[in-house]
Structure formats: C-alpha cells, structure tokens
Amino acid sequence: MRSIMAVLIAVLTLHPAMAPAAEQVRRLTHYTHQRWTEEAEAPAPVSAIAQGRDGYLWLATGMGLFRFDGITFEPIALDGRADQDDLPSAILAARNGDIWVSFAGSRRFAVYRDGSLRPSAMPPAPDRVVSMAEGRDGAVWALTARFDAQVLRVQNGRWEAFDSRQGLPRDDALSLLTAADGAVWVSLTNAVVRLPFGGRRFEVVRATPRANGMLSQDFQGRVWLSERGGSYPLTGPGGRGQPAPGPPYRTDGAQIRGAPLFDRGGNLWIATRYDGVQRVAAAASAWGARAPPPIEARHGRDGLSSDLTNQVFEDREGNIWVGSEKGLDKLRPATLRSEPLLARPAAFGDKLLSASDGSVYIGEADAIYRVPLGGEPRVILRGQEPQSLCEAPDGAVWVAFATRIVVLRDGRTIRTFSRPDTDSIVYDCAFDLRGDYWISAAAGGLLRYSDGRWSTMFQQPDGEGFHPMTMVRDARGRVVVQWSLRRLAWLDGPAPRFSPLAQGRDPTAVTLYPTADGEVLAAGAFGLSRFKDERVDTIASDKGPGGRISGVVQTEGGTWLAYPRALVRIASPDLERAFANHALPPPSLSLGFGDGLTGRPHSHSQRTLVQGGDGRLWVATETGTMWMDPRRITRTNLPPGVAVRSVVGGGRLVRDPTALRLVKGISSLEIDYAVLSFADPRQVSVRYRLEGFDKDWIDPGPRRQAFYTNLKPGKYRFQVIAASNEGVWNREGATVAIEIPPTFLQSPWFIALCVLAAATLLWLFYRLRLAQMEQRIHVGHEARLSERERIARELHDTLLQSVQGLVLRFQSVANKMPPDTRSRELLESALKRADDVIIDGRNRVRDLRVAESPSDLAAILEERGAAAGFDPPIPVHVVTEGASRAVHPLVAAELGRIAGEALFNIARHAKAQTVDVTIHFTDQQLTVRICDDGVGIPADVVARGHKPGHFGLVGLRERAQRIGGRLSIANCAGAGAEITVKIPAKLAYADKASARSRLSSLLRLFGRSPVV
Template identity: 35%
Template sequence: MDLLTNLVGLALLCAPALALNPDRNISQYAHSAWRMQDGFFNGRVNGMAQTTDGYLWFGTNTGLLRFDGVRFTPWAPADGTRLPHSDIHALLGSRDGSLWIGNRDGLFRWKDEKLTRVSHVPGPIGGGIVEDGKGVIWAARSADDTAGPICRISNERARCLTGADGIPAGISVIESLIEDAADNLWMGTNNLLLRWKNGSPAIYKPQGLESNSSIGVDGLAASPDGSLWAGMAVPGHGLGLEHLIDGAWKPLLTPQLDGSTLDVTDLLLDRDGALWIGTADQGIYHYYHGRVDRFRRSDGLSSDFVSRFFEDKEGTVWVITPQGVDSFHNLSVVTWSAREGLTTDNVVSVAAAHDGTVWIGNAGGLDSIKDGNVSSIRAGKGLPGNQVRSVFEDRENRLWVGVDNDLTVLQNGHFRKISRPDGSSIGPVRDITEDPQNNLWIESGWDKELLRIRDFKVVEQFRLPDISSGRELAADAEGNLWLGLKTGDLARFRDGHTEVIHSPLAAGTRIRQVVANPDGSVLAATTAGVIAWRDGQQSTLGTRNGLPCDGINGLIWDSHRNLWLHTACGLVEIEQAELQRWWRHSESTVQFKYMDALDGVLPGNAYYQPAARSKDGRLWFANGSVLQMIDPANLIRNPIPPPVHVEEIVADRRNYPADGLARLPPLTRNLQIDYTALSFVAPQKVRFRYRLDGYDKDWQDSGTRRQAFYTDLPPGNYQFRVIASNNDGVWNESAATTSFYVVPAFYQTSWFLFLCAIAAVSGLYMIYLIHLKQVTRRIQEQLATRVEERERIARELHDTLLQGFHGLMLRFQSVLKNIPPEAAARRMMETALDRADEVLLEGRQRVHNLREEGMPGNGPWENLARWGNELAQSRDTRFTAAIVGTPQPLDPAVSDEVYQIGREALNNAFLHAYAKQIEMEITYDRKSVRLVVRDDGAGMDNEILERGRSGHWGLSGMRERSQQIGAQLNIWSHGGAGTEIDLFIPAKVAYRQPHKKSGWNEFKRRVARQSE
C-alpha cells in the first residue's frame, strides 16, 4: 500500500463520523438494499469489513467481494495466489491496513498486495475477528477440538489460548466476540458468556441458559458505561435480549417491546448509543432512551432474518441478511407519513403554532406533531368534516381550520363554526391571512370572494368578478392584501379596490404561494419560478439564474432570513447575502445549496399552505402526500472527504494495473482509466475531477462518471490525477495518481525523425543542385548569345562605321593639303583631325573590348581620368582624379559598366553643374570597389534626383547599370550645394575570380550581371 493510501486511511480514521440521529424513527433513515436476486451476490453474505483505504469487503460462501459504493468486484490477488476455500466466515479491517480473512481452513492476511496464511491458527474461524486497543488481533474459532477456542495474533506471531491461559474447559465454539472500553474481551459461547482479560476469566449466565446448555449467545454489544447487551436466538424468560449491569441480568422491557420475546441474532451499539437489534424473524428493532421502533421486510428490508450488523467510518449502518445487504444512514430531510402516525398520506397544508406544535391538514384528519409525537383529530372523532384544507394560527394563538366547506376555530379541543351573516357556510377555504389590524381575511372558493372576519363574524364581503382568483393570499405591513391569480399575475387589494400587476412570465403560469415580507417586498412561488416585487419593480428567479428547475411549490424564510424553495426537483437554500445581491442584479446567477431525492426530498404540490417554520426553527413542507421537515441549524453534513483510487487502465481492451508505471503498446488508440471514490452515504452524488499531465491543460469535471477516456495519445510519459468530493461537496484534494508510458512506434522515435530530417535535407540539397545546374546552363546560354551579339556588333562597327569614318578622315586630310599653312582654317582642321584620330582610336578600343571583354591598364580609372581631363581642357573647371589602394583586375562586364557610369557622371558634372572644381576618386580594397564623383556646382533638386530631367535618361541609365552588376548607387545633391555620386560594388562582384567561371562565385557574379 502506497504512502498516499496510508495517509488517506489515517485521515479517514481520525475524521469525525457522520452518525445516525437516534431520535428519529428507523423508517426516517435513508435505506438502500442490495439483494441476491438482483445479481449483486452469487452467494450468501457472511461477514463485512472496511479497510483503511476506504473499501468495503463482503465475505460470501462463494468468495470475497470489494465494494466502492457502485460496483461489487470479485477479489483475486494479482500474483495468482488464492484462498484454499472460497467460503468466508469472518472479516476484519485492522488499523495497519490489513484485511483479515477467516474461513474453515484458518486465518489469512491480505496486506500490501500479498496474501499470507497465519500459521498456528487452525480453522474454522467463524465467531468473529476483533482488534483490541493495542493492535492485537483476536480470532474466534468454531471447532470442538483441543487447539483452543480463541487465537491471539501479535507481531506476526500467533497462539491459540487454552485452559492454561484462563479459558474455562468446555468452551469449544465462540458465537460472538467483542472488546469493551475497559479492554475486556467478551465471548459469547454455546452455553455462557465469558469475560477475559490478561488470563483472568469471569463467567456469566443469563437465567435462561442455566437450564438450557444448548443455547448460545449470538449477539453482544458493549456500552460505554460498562454494561453489556447480550442477545440469544431463543425467546423466553431470561433469554432473548438481556442487559448485564454490574453483574446482574435485567431484561429489556418497554411499552413497545419485551426483549424476552425476541430471538436475537446480532446486536450493534452505534457510535451515538442507539442499540440495533437483529432478529431471526422480526427484522430490526431500534432502541434509544426508552424509545423503540421497528423496520422489517414489509418496510423494505431484504429479509426479516438479520445475520450481522456493521457500522462504517461514515456512520452508515449495514445489515446483512440471507437475501442481501441493507444500509441505513441519516437524511437531511425527514419524512412524516402514515407510517409515523399521520391520518393518511394526503397532506395538503401545514401551519406552525406558537407552542411548537405543527398542524397538518390531511384527508380524514387534522394531525399535529409536538416533540416528535404525532396526534390526530379524525373524521367522526371530533373533526367536523373530512378534508382539512387550510390551517392558520392568528396573533391571539387561535387555530383557524378550513374543513370541507366550512371555516372553524379550534378552542379547548372543540371546533366553532364561522358562518356568513345569513347563516350559510363560508365555502371551501382556499387561504387565510391576517392584516396589521388583526382582521382575518378568507379567500373562499365560492364566487371569487374575499371575506373580512372580526370577532368571529363576517363583517365584509368583496366579490372579485374581474379577476381570476387562485388559492394564495398574503397581507403586508401596510394593510394591502396580495392575491396570486390563476393567470400568473399578482393582484393588490385595498379598500375594495383591486390593482393587477401583470407577470413577466408566460401565460398559463400558476401561482402556488404568496409571501409578503416586512421590507415591503412580495415573493410568489409559481410553476415557472419565483416572482419578486419590490418598490414597483418586478423580477423573476428561475433556471436562467441557475436554479435546478422552475417549478416552485412553496417558499419559506428560516431563522437567519435565508430563503428556502421547495421545488419540483428538490430543496434549494439561498442565503440572505446572495439574495440581496440578486435583488440588485436580477439577471445574475445565484449561488445556492441543493438537496434532492438522495437527501430525502420528495417533491410534490400542496394545494393550500405548502410551508411553515416552527418555533424551534425547523422548516416544514407539505407536498400533497406526506409532510417533510428540515432543521437548518442541524443539517446532516458528511465531513469526511472520500478516499480516491485509480483502479485500472484499459488500453485497446487490454487491462493494466494502476500501480507502478504501465507501458502501453505503440499506436494505442483507445485509453480508458477507471477510478473511484469511497463514500457510501450517497455514492450517486460523489463528483470527480481529473487531469492527465502531459495532455490536459486544466482539470476536467467529469461529474459522477467514474471513467476517463482518451483517444490517440502521442508517445510519451503521462501522469493521471483524480480528486473527488462526497455527497456534501467536501473535496479530497489529495489526488490519486497513476503513471503510464505510451511506447512510440519505430517511425515515432527520435532516431527515425532524425534520419527523416537528414533525408529531407539531402533531398532538398539534391533538388537545389539540379536547379543550380539548370540555372547555370541557362545563364551560360545567355552569355554565349551575348558574346555572339557583341562580336556581331564589333564586326559591324569595324566593317562599316570605323571603316567609313577612316575613309572620311583620309578625304579630310586630302583637303587639308590644299589649305595654306598659315591659314587659320588649316589650324582648325588639324585640331579637328587630331580629335577625330582620338575618336577613331576610342572606337577601335570599344570594338576590341566587345571582342576581348576587358579593359587595359588600370581598368576604368585611366579611361575616366583621361576623359575628365579632355572635358576640362575646353572649360575653366579644375579636374582632379585620384586612386586609393592597389588596382586589381575587375570583371570585364563590371569594368565596362563602371566606366559608363563614371563617364555619365563626369559628363553631367561638366555640362550641367557649372562647377568650379570636379573630383573623381576610385578606391580598391578587400571588401569593395568604390567610385566617387563630386562637384561644387549648382546641384539638383529632389524631383530631378528622383525622376531625372525631362527628355534625359542619364540618371536612369546609371541606376539601371548599377543594378545589373549588383552595385549600390547613391546620389546626394541639393540646390547650390553641389552633387556627389557614389558607386559601391562588393568585392565578390567587382573583382575577377581566379577559379573557373562555372564555379559558385562565378555563378553569383553572372547572376548579378544578368539579373535584368
């Protein structure tokens, strides 16, 4: 047994118990039965016990059953061990968590999931097993041999006692065994009663056993005062039920019961001091402080033969019979019916008197309850009629009773009839109330009338022809009369005038009770909720506010001004603070306490006054058949949190134990976890919450369901936790837990996912290489096409333009020879021809560049410097060119584009800037090549920078060229502040690479150049 179970068991032992109320009749306890014919047991039940983990155990002649309040589970050890015989005679749950099992083969112990046989304790064990105050186990034998009738087990050592230990000779069979408060062992044998302590015996014989040695003492019960009850299964003088007081035998003799007439089979003195008497043919007798009542088969007991009693840790009393098992426990709501002495089960009204008497309107009688005793005035025996309708006590403590069609006043045991002024009957009295002026108001069922009565006379009669009256009437502190109408509306009546206050509820709603409160508010119980009226405002309280149902049969205030609603589905209590909150926010959800049939509530509809509060604060409700009572100051509460257990894990129809770490197979689809909580007062009201750590993000409320379901859980470790509350909402926060591991399939493992990731990356890389190869081939094709086009252009330039230009120059030179040397025109012609030579040389260089993809010397810098100097010769602008770093070979395409960009920048500076100074600087470093052209001229405005001059494409061309080679072009300028053009080319694009052109760097460079 794990630590959690031990702690729960210890808490259960130390917690205050829910005891039965011995002042009640046994018929007013909650009774449940599990019968053999209903399939709960396969054999007769012989014994019962409860272990510290909270489970109940039933020993039968066909094996051992474990009970959790809902399910009987056959017991079978997980290790495969088993009892030699399945016929179990006695059981005991000891404080150390052990279950002691007695059968005909001896004594066995079940602890920590292990079954062991107690050596040196021969069978059969049948007279009982008890644990004394020191933890010593005593087992009674039922065999006529020399081994000894009783065995002692302590510290795993066992020994059976004989005559040497003080056990008198002749005792062979022990029928009953108990320990009293003084640590005495009492043994009921086949012919005497033995008290034994530390080897000192004392023998007691009731008078009936003196002459009959074959009669045994079958039942024993020790009282806290030191006295002892002994029961014998034979009636007669000195037999039946006897009481041993200070060594003297006294019979039980009360007006209701003579103990000598009983054949007693077992006795139980419950924790509150009430004596339960089991008999062989008369069912159960219940005795407390001289009061006796009875419960037998005709009342619902499974059999009139009682074998054993047992009281569990919550105070529930269990009764074992040959036909099954019955249980009795307290109910918060007590029922009074014909069984308890009412005239009949037709209760239609209830009223509370000043002296504590509760008056009940019934068919055939006017019943009353005072101090728990029922009395009746019945038809033909003092009651002037048959059907008692309304009952009301006025401020002068007079009781007004509507009987049949008459109104009467009960005075000194006699009924005085009240008649109309003409001597006729009042008619069927629907309701009675009293106003602040002590006028009595009667609502008559004839002709929709209100009658005012004073000094026993009808002084006013009011007909209400314009409204559909009901049976509900109340007077407020201001003298208004409030009527509940059949239409569901309220009516306020005063001084002969009627005002109808229409209800917001649906048509057809019926008002069953009206209550006028001291604060001026009015509440009406209806078939569709509560109508509330205060300060001219109406509100409704019903299921939309969280109530369990809308049908309200009656309502009443308790002594603390909490509101109680007797509804169609149970009893609801709303505390005053919560009610005031609802008055302020009528749309809000209200918090309440709820009791249903499991708490003893029997809903119904009383036709007249449905509720009353007696002088002692108890609340009484008439439901049309019986009367029910609840004491708000002494509600039956179960303070014991239920022990919680996880019982089993079921994965794809295969069962796994809940203790330890269960390994579930791969791809487990359907998972079911069975759990339970051990509260036996009302198992149907035990509620659960569970959480699967590793899957659930929050606690799941499963209500009363005792199973959790999951589908397709991913592989991994999980821990399941569950908590539960008892019937009164007391939660056990110590969660029961179980852990399990879902084994992953091979394709769900980490190594498989890692291999898949590697395969995916490899596949993507192969796709990338294929794509790279395709792109490279496409670029190479484009480059080849471009080279061919460059060569074609070069041929055309060489064969046409340059050749033609050269021929033209020869003709100009022929003309030059005919011009005198001293002529100014000759000098101008020579200068033009020199310039033409330069242009022709430059043209040849361009053709060479188209064919060779290169630029001689220091690349674009020398050409740009020469071009700048030529532009500066014909202008007053000073031009300087500088080179920074060591020039390196540039990619031919990049070198050409840099030259064109630089040339366009110089042209713009000389032609449009009107600058005094123009600077050009080209920088070679490891990371980049940078060309800067700046001037101190007129500058450009933002519009020209962004769009260029109209009809000019220089700036646009420069940007397009820089994009083609993957360079960055920045232009800074402002009107009157000059211009700076900065071209930045990354080294990986600018410089000629030493390896093959088909390599990766070549590819990036080609892509950058051919991206357009």
C-alpha cells in the same frame, strides 16, 4: 405564590415562541431504507462487512471479495485472479489502512495494500477463520472454527497460536472481541473467556452451558453478551469491573447470527437467522431502568432484502448496514419523518397552514388535521377535500370547500356558510387589515367577503390576463396576490399596485412567503424573487439545484427551499449575497431521499413548506405530509471521503494510484473515482480537473468517471474534490500524478532533428536557388556578350565598310575638282566629318567587343576618370583594397560604364575638388565605392533613390542589377556624395567560371535548365 407559578407555566406552555419542540422517540420506522440485491447485480450472500480507512465498504460475499462506494460494487481478486472456489470468510480493516482477508477454501490470508490484494507470507490457518479483530497494540487476532478453539495472533511478522494449552476450553468458538482495556474476549458454546492485555493465558469469565452467546461492546466500553437468556453487560465501563444489576433484554439468542452491534446512539442491533434484523432502542443508556426499552424488528415484508441476516455494521457516518443472504441493506436515521395518518394527499397537494397559536393545519384528500404544539396529527373534520386554508385576525381558521366555508377555532367548527358559485375552484385566500376575507378563483377572479356579503373585485380589469392565484398577507397586513402569470398585485389601496414577476417562457403559479420584516419572497419555476421597498431582486432557476421551487420558509439563521428532489437550506448571509449577485451559493444543507424524503414536494401545492410553533417544518409531498425538526438534524460534519479508484490508459488498469507513469504513445485516459459518502450519494457535489489540460473545475453531476482524449506527452495532476449533503467540502480530495512519456517521434530529440533537417533543407534550397540565380545571370551575361559581338561584326562588315567605300569615292571626286573652289572646300569639310564618324564607329565597335580575358578593373576605372571631362581638371584617386583578383570582362565593362556615368555627373553637378574611387576585394563580394567632396545629393533624393523626372540614378541601379549587384547612394559624413556597388564574388570574379559550369551540369541533372 403557587398561583403565580401556575400562570407562568401556562404562559410558557401556550406561547408558541416558548413552547419546546416535541422530543419524538425515534422508532425503527423512522429509518430510511435502501437495499441492493441480486436483481440489481449486487453480490450475495453478504457474510462480513468492514470499512477501510479510505472510506470504502469491504464485503465478503458468496461471489467473492468486493468493495463498495455506495454506487458501484467493485470485485477485488487475489493477485488479479478470481477463484470462485476460494471465498472470503472474514475481513479486518486495520488502523494503518491495510485490509486483511481470510479465505475459507485455502485458509490462507491476504492483505490489500497499494491497489492490489496479495497473499500473506503467513502459513494457512488450521481451520476456517470466522472472525478477526485488531488489538490495542496493532496485533491482528483471528478466531478459527476449529473445535479446540484455536486463536491466532500475528505480530512482528509471525503467527502465534493459542489453544487449550493456554486455557481455551475445547469447544466451538462463536465470536471474538478486543475490549477497550486491550483484553481479548472469546465466546464459545458453553463459556466466555478473557485474555488480559499482555497476558499469556485465557481465564473463564462466565460459564454459559449451551447458551451460544455472542459478544459486543457499547460506546461506554462495556462488554455485552447476547445469548439464549437475553442480552446483558459482562463488565462495567471501559471493560473493567462489574456491571450494574438489571434484568437481561429479552432478545432471542437462539436466532443470533454474527456479533451484535451497539451503534453510536446506544441502540443494540442483532442479525437473526429467520427474523430479519432486531433493534433494542437506547439499550446502552437504558440498562438498569425500571421499564425495559422496546425491541423492534425489520423483516423482509418491510422491504429488507431477506429475513436471513448475517451481520450488522455501522459506518463512520452512522449508517447501519445489514448483510443478508440476498444482498445488502442500509438503514439510516431519517431526518424527515412520515406520519401514518397523513398518507392520503389531496389531488393538488395537501393544504398547509401555520396558525398563530403554533398549531399546524393540514388539508388532505378527505380530511383536515390539526397538529398541536409538540403533538401528533388529529382529525378535526372529515368528508370533503378542502380547497384553501387561511387564518383570520382573531385566530379562527377559514376553510373553503366546493360549496361552503367552514370556520374553525381550536379544531372545532364554529360557523358554516355558503360561498358564491364560480367556474373554478378556490385557489387561495387571505384576510386584509379590515378583516375582510379574500379568495382567488383563478378564472373566476377575486372575491371579497365583507360584512356578510360577497362581492366580485377587479373582474377582468385590463388586458393583462387577469388570473388571480396565490395570496398571502404580508407583515404590514397588506394582501399580496399573484394577479396574473407575470404580475403581483398589492391590494392596500383603492387600486392595485403592481410589480412584475420574472417568469420565463412558461410561466406558472408561484409560491408566496411573507417575511417578518415586511418583504415578500416569490418562488417558482423561474427561481426566487425578493420584493423589498419597490425593489425586485431575482435569482434565476438555473443558478440553483434545478426545478420549480414549491415552498419557502425562513427559520432562525436560514431559508429553506423545497425543490423537486430535495429540501435545501441557505444560510441568511449567503442568501443576502445571492440576491446581490443573482446566483445561489451552494446550500449549507441538502436533504433528499436518503434523509427520509419519500416523495417529491408537491409541485401543484400553493405552499409545500410551513413551520409550526414548536419549530418543526412540515412539507407536503406527493405521498403525503412529512415533518422534520431543523434544530435536531443529526449532522456528522464529516467531509466525504474521495478516492481515485482506477486509471485506465493504453489497455492497462491501475487501481488506487497515487502516481503513475504510463506507457509511451497514450493520448486518452479513463479515470474512475469514488465519493465515499453513504448518507445519500445522490446529494453529494463533485468537482474534478486535470491540471495541465483543464482550465477550470468540471461538475460531472452523478457521473463517477472522467474521460480525456488528445492528451499530449507531459506531466499531469488529476484532482477530485467533493461536498457532502451537509455542504461540508473535502477541499484536499484525492490526487494522482500522471506522466505520459513521449515516443521517439514525440521526444525533444526528434523535434530537434526535424528542426535541424528542416533548416538543412532550407539552407540547401537557398544555396540551390542562389546558384540558380547566379547561373541565370551568367547565362544572361554570355548571351549579351554574344549579341554584342554579333552587332559589332555586322557594324564592321556592313555599315563601316560601306561608309568607308563611300568616303573613298567622294574623296576621288573631290580630288578631281579644282582647288580653292567653294565646292571643293565644302566637300573636303564633309569628308573630314565622315572620317570622324568612321573613327567613332570603330570605337563603338571596339567597345562592343569586350575582351574575353579577365579585365584589370583598376585600369578601366582610371581610364574612365581621365575621360570624365572635369574642367578644371581635379584628381581622381583609384585605390585597391584586399588581394586583387581578375574581374569578369562583362562585369568590368559594366562597372566601367557605371563609374563613367557617376564621374560625369560629379563633373557636371558636384563642384568637387577631389574624387576617391575604392575597389575592395573580398572572398564574399566585390565592392566599388565612388566618393567626392562636393555639395552632395539632396536628402529627399537619397530617401527616394532618384530625382523625379531624371533617370541617371535609375539607370545606374539597373546596370548594377543586370550584373547581379546592388547599388546604393548616400551622403558622406563630411561632405559630398557616395555611390557604392556590391557584387557577389561568384558573379564578379573570373575564377568562378568553372564553378558555374559545374552548377549548370547539376541543374541539368535535376531536369532544370537555366533561365535566360
């Protein structure tokens, strides 16, 4: 039975899939470190640190009060007025979001709320406040530096003092703590006292003569004291009972400054006077153990801003902050850990190989290391930089050097033989299904070692730029090689089988990774491609974080990609969708410099990522090879805090706004926002938009400001959201409602007035133009009347008189001729015709002379009806509608001619039995309508308005236009045709003449003369 158990243990130990990852103890060197000093314009010294509910870090410094978002130190002045002589001495971040600040010079208190720091109404403290804490009931406790150790409590708007009358010893106070059970603890130079929750009197817990003890509390609620004799608990869990026995941790109490800190992992941190910051690893959980935990320190020589430290603080993400005399430091547990031995990287990047036994081989500048399962790197070969590493089917590792090949097994050399001389280094190597050893030598071509002999394969086989580089063996045992900068080749037959590489304009070497299911992933500057069953899917580089992908590893549930600035993990379902959509999704995790990545993944390495059998990932960087355990990444799963820090508009700054109404006339805004994730602010993703202006979300990159110009008056809503480096989004983010009121010139009233004014101007222009046209027509009428009169006079005075004289002379001649002669008979007939011509001429002259007095339109139309020449005669009815008004003589004459022509056409063509003429008088216009009951007018003539080749209707329409009217033709509803003439009242009626005269005067006043 024992032998069976031994075999099972051996199998579990040796099988790489079953071997557990090493439980690596986190040392202080496994923390990333970042510092802000006066050289970087950070405030100093930093004496107190607190974190508000919104996520800001608040700092009490020798330069005043500041809040910090991981990037920007923002000064906060009391009532907006900085006082360099009144510096903050203590800070408290209350649970309700208020920030309490005590000032040393004035000893007054102030509260930051709703974007401003305002003085409290409380009276000044009796001395400088050294510490503040919030009780379980929300009361604020303050410890002063007064010798009689006065403790103050504010509740319900008033201070209450505790001193020797309530049991406080007359001594120098050092620290204040509110315990998990609600009790208030105070440490003094010579004692530790406790006030029970709701109690009125302090009781001495422990007398500690000249111990100078400082209080702290661990995650179990135990109260600890760190003093000259070391650090030890005073209570049991929850602040109650007695602690378990054990020797004190040997911390140096003489150097303690500020209250010690227990972080969430149970580590005890201590700020010291001259020895930097100390850490007791797992102090809380290790209490009472037989072997005490180690005590480590970080000093100025290790990069700490100063050995003179004042306070240690842990934020909500687990970052450790140290306030020192020269600035601020941040320590964060590193996900990626460096190994001291692996610090001499090869010229073109370390060579990494994950062997089938679970170990990892690392080739550096002058040595090869082997990392066993769960172990640390161990040197197995020294002296020369390796050029390539690959594993044979039997598990041996073949290493190519400049002149020889070395074969290793279990870290020991078992064989060495020479390699052929080539003009270039060996780029990569692989074994095929037959067990033959292949190496790629770029310009030197492909070489194969088989049965103890070297042979050159496919040397310059075509004109496609044969330049073999990276090689792998896929899950089916086939050798895949980057044949050239733009092609991959599968060497599984008598001839290579090619697939194109989606390289851009600047092709480079690629990283190849064979997946467990037979696919091959190729990555490089172009992005990521997947070769699967003759199909190639590519995700372009501009769809990812950016830069060349130098390493690919698939782990359980995800794929890791090495970019120049980060290692990112893409969940498997997301990557599958990404190949379908040809766009990378946001990574589920991104690890950068803030997570311990001390150097960029090496861009010249064939593969910068491999996974060992214990689950650890190894990454070759420009500063050496590091490792991480992806199953033990400490994740907070907290969405990052987001805040709008300030809005600047019109020269006015509003801090921490939620809704604001800006002054009138503003068209530009500057909005400062903060992403309150301190793990690695450079790895957070940010999006913002201004609803009502932006159509989509904007990615600002590392910028923390938004600028807007050309904003119109209205209501806007600014929203900013962010995701942590773990890919956890704060979708709610921070919002600000912004209203920009309009000026009078931008208001709806002004716009309405402008519209009204424009409409009025248009109406006036229309009226003016209409009057101008009326005047033009009137002047034309007058000119025509004058011309007609001139013609009538000329005809009467010349032609008619002359003809009349000729007729009289011929009559005299005729009288002298014998009667009853043929000649006299002919002459008499000619004279008769001449008389008719004279009569017709007189009638024409009479027609040319239009009466100057207003005309009776109805009488004129009746006369035209009688003279129309109907045969047989038919009734012509003239009807007047509305109040009759005198019509302008010229208009009446033209209407008479229009009616005469229309009646003549009816008599010739309509075959009508009756004709109705209607005269309609209104204040707007004069309408004359002539309607018959005849055959009507063809529809095509009505549509065109005239009959081709005939000009009767055209002439009627022209006559109507000359007097400013409009003529229309149509067929009546029953039978017959209808002709309608409409003339504006101002042109038709005789009583409008005075108005036209006034208009002429007005036109002359504006420098316009009527157009004839």
